[in-house]
Amino acid sequence: MKKVLIAIAGIVVLIVGAILIVPSFIDWSGYRTQIAQQVKDFTGRDLLIGGDIAFSVLPSPVLKVSDIRLANAPDASTSNMVSIRQLDVNVALFPLLVGSVHVNSIRLIEPVIRLEMLANGQGNWVLASKEDKEKNIETKPRAGEPLFENNASEDNAALPLQIDDFIIERGTLVYEDPSNTTYEEVNDINSRFSLAGLKGPFEAVGTVNLRGIPVGFEANVGQIVNGRTASFASEIHFAHGEASARFSGTFVNLTEGPAIKGKLTASGKSLAGLISAFAKQDTLPGGLNQPFTVEGDTAYGAEGMSFGEEGLSLTLGRDRGNVKLKYTQKGQKTLQASATFNKLDGDVWLTAAPYTPTAPNPLPLVISPTETLLPSGGERASVALAVDDSAKKVKQDTPASTTSAKLPKDIAASVSLSVDAITFKGESIRQVQSIVSLNEGEVSLERLSAILPGAGEFSLVGIAGERDGKMQFDGSMDLNFSHLRGALSWLGVDLSKVPNDRLQHLSVASQVTANPETVRIYDLLAKMDGSSLKGATTIALRSRPSFGASLSLDRFNADAYLVETQTTPSSSGQKMPANDDATNETAHSSTNAASVLDGLKILNSFDANLDLSAGHLVLQKQDIKNAEFKASIYNGDVKIQKASVGNFAGLKLGASGALINKDNALTAQDLKVSVRGENLADAAKILGQDKVMDWRKLGAVSLSATLNNNLLAPDLDLSANLLGATLIVAGNADLFPIPKADATVNAQISDLARLTRGLGLSYQPSGNPGAVEVNTDVSYTPQLVSFKNISGKIGNTALSGEALFKPMTRPYAELTLETGALRLDPFLPREGEVAAANDNRIASTGGRGAAKAKRPSVSGKWSQEVIDLSGLRGIDAKVRLKSAALSHKKITAKNVVLSADLKNGVLDVSQADAGVFGGQVNVTSKLDASKIAQLTADVRAEGLQVSQILTQTDSASSAVGRVDLTSNMSAQGQSQAQLISNLDGTANMTMQGLTMQSKGKGSSVLDILNFLAVLSGTNSNKAQADVSVASDIVKGVANLKTANLTSNIAMGSATGNVDLPQWTVDVSGNLNIQQNALVGLLAQKAKMKKNYPFSVIGSLDAPNVKLDTGGISSGGGLVIPLPDKLEKKGYGNLIRGLLGAGGVKTEAPTSEETTPAPNAPQDGTMAPPPPPPGGSTSNTAPQKAPSVEEQLLKGLGNLLKR
Structure with missing residues (x-):
């Protein structure tokens, strides 16, 4: 077993x-x-x-x-x-x-x-077995059906x-x-x-990622008691803001109708950090970056939800508040919610730095990974065939909303907000109240109001509901300030420069309509200090800002809001800026232009339709009337239908055309600008340029311009008309990165005097040179401005040439000009205006310059005012001038050639040639414009004709002869007086074949030649003389080294000086008529003097000329009678040959006064002398006076008879 x-x-x-x-x-x-x-x-x-x-x-x-x-x-x-x-x-x-x-x-x-x-x-989670499908039975849960059934007895485990x-x-x-x-x-x-x-208990813990937000959770549910009650505790954690919320309480009536009663507690270190998890923004207001708490009881059941009798207590930083909520869903659904705050600290929100979201630390894992x-x-x-997952696409993105939100019609709600005071910038916004209600699917904003600093009141009311399938709000808004200055001061606006009676009252009233697509403000009426603004505006709520505005301002006085400022007159004399400064300023201007155009790129950030107008504006006491601006902005393109000002300080302004956004650049398209008016003075005052010049003198002005192509490289057509002048410019420019421009310029001046007067220039031409027209091709870069192909006319005189200017460290200019015959007289300043201009300039400078100007000059002729040569030190230049002829009064310089170079303050005139007075003049000079100016000059004149000199200088005397001149001079000084006083050098002059033909009134050095004419008798051509003068110039005084006169009648010499600083002459000399034995014999027989002294003393303008003629009159010759038989024997011709003269016409008077010789006819004979003083009482015909030959032969015969 x-x-x-x-x-x-x-x-x-x-x-x-x-x-x-x-x-x-x-x-x-x-x-x-x-x-x-x-x-x-x-x-x-x-x-x-x-x-x-x-x-x-x-x-x-x-x-x-x-x-x-x-x-x-x-x-x-x-x-x-x-x-x-x-x-x-x-x-x-x-x-x-x-x-x-x-x-x-x-x-x-x-x-x-x-x-x-x-x-x-x-739902796809509804599963059906094979038997269920065959029965085709479908059951749906009923509302209010208990989730748990307790049919089994407690004994059934x-x-x-x-x-x-x-x-x-x-x-x-x-x-x-x-x-x-x-x-x-x-x-x-x-x-x-x-x-x-x-039946529990249950526990759960974990972490999840919800919409990209890391969230941690914990939950505990106790054992269900009798199938009805269970306790619970739950907690949720957010990495953002280190925030957490705990909700604990009890589930009750699980079998009949579940209900929850519990306590909610939430806190965090930063509300901004928590919000940043849900609101994806770059920054959040710094006022949210504060600790926060939420605490209170809550209850939820089949009948509704509430926050308890005390509601939820809220804290944010030091602010405290309370939120109450009661929601019922039994019968008619109702919701009542309210939030109340005693005080909110707005200054924290103002001063706190914006919060920048950062990635939070990850939440720790609660499990061990496999x-x-x-x-x-x-x-x-x-059993079935396998289905390929790629056959169907898994959705990963949230589909876009295609339907508008609808408000529920089965609920009645009321939500209110009340804040006793919000402190902001040291003041309080009081009684902030808002009440919103929901009934029958429409939301009523019953009140949104506040009392603002400056005795201000704000209110907004309206109704929102579904309109044509869209949610829409319709309401009205009112804003009023009884003390506007107080409100503006509260907002930090500096009003110290605004008069106290301004900015007192403001009222704004309008209707408002808003839907998910647009916000429309219409029936707008704003009033401030007597000005009214009416109109409407519509704002499209798109990703690209878009709006339309139609506004009309009736009047506005800007002067009433401005404090008058003192303007400092601008200095007329300004030094040219150095190249670095000029280049920097050019670059700065280029940068500014680029910056302005970059600023215009903002036009690509919004779309707009604008219709703006102003009836009457006042600025700097000037009226601006009927201003209009109509334009559309779309995708960066600006199309200006109309931009005009009916009256801007007397001007009419207009603009039209388009700015097209092409290849990220603004391109002008037939952008036209026009300015027209009768006067620029008022406009200049508004722009602060009224002290620059007298704008009234400009008169009527018309300007029009058309721009095309890229604004940084525009094509420009400009036309301007003022003061009878027209300027036409056609070209193009490239503003960035390095400005450059090329243009063809045509300038036409119909009245030069009118133009110079209008521009306020001290220079005023003495005449009208006729119409002036100049054409040139201008090319500009910051390094070079060139004027090529200069052509035009001044009156009937053609001109051509070219020029350039280089704004280097030391500016450089070149001018090459060629003209036809040009008369200078119309261009010369009017008589007296130069002196007046200098006096005005001296008076305006005051101080040291004025004091110097008032000191008397050396002779009263030369000014001691310091010559301003700073312009020569600030620029280098090269001038080449050719002119067929330059004329002034009766003087004409032919074939004028001028070559001058200015470098490092030294003006070098290497060539100044001209045909003057029938001869040729050549001048070379050099001026060193240092602190003390140094001047050197070489003058060479050949073949000057005395007759042309006297004729072209309007001399009353007449003479013939040739003049040659050489001079080498140097001087230094700071004024005219110093230059003349320091003049050194030499001057040599020769005059050949000098013959006096007639003498004007008054005394002059020509009296000496007139004396020779008297001696020569009736044939003045025989009284030719040669003069040679050599002088040394020391300190402005020309001392005569040699001064000789040689002729067939007499010889002479002189000594003395010409004092230029004192503007005086002191020269004396003698004429010796003993040229051969016969003349000497005759002169001795006639008891004539051998020497005739003369002197020239006094002012160079009007010297006192004295000549002791010794009984020889300008009307006669030597009185030496000869017998007739000597004439018949041929001795007359012999004596005439010896004398080399034509004889004497009359007997010589005894007076020493000289009488002007009569003008000589063209045949060389002398006209009859004037009648004797007192006239003639005889009625008989005058007897023919004997010729000088007869008198000389007669006297010689009588002499021989003795």
């Missing part, structure tokens, strides 16, 4: 061992098809097992399955509802032997569960089930409802659940 028992025991052991050990040696993967079939019979879905199946019993039953996929519903958007990378189940062995299930662990590795609402209104660890590792849960465009995904689920029994996985990719088995 014992052996039998042992045998039976052995058999039992073998059987049990086989049961426990044999499953480990079975290839369970071969049973995929059977397993899949069983699952399909139970669920109605295909099951695919793509990996291995492993099962063992010892030491405890363990099941491992990899690559599991449960098919989705037929109409779902994806092929699989559930997919699991690997399933691990570990069950305790011995509890199974006694009829209970104790699961040690269940681990789902990378499970993906997709829940979807189908088109038929069912629940299934003994215990799960120690239900672990989900790297799981994903997706919920999708296409009909409501809902898509939610929770990924990176790492959690652990435990279940002590079907280190080893079963191999996958084995043979798949299924």
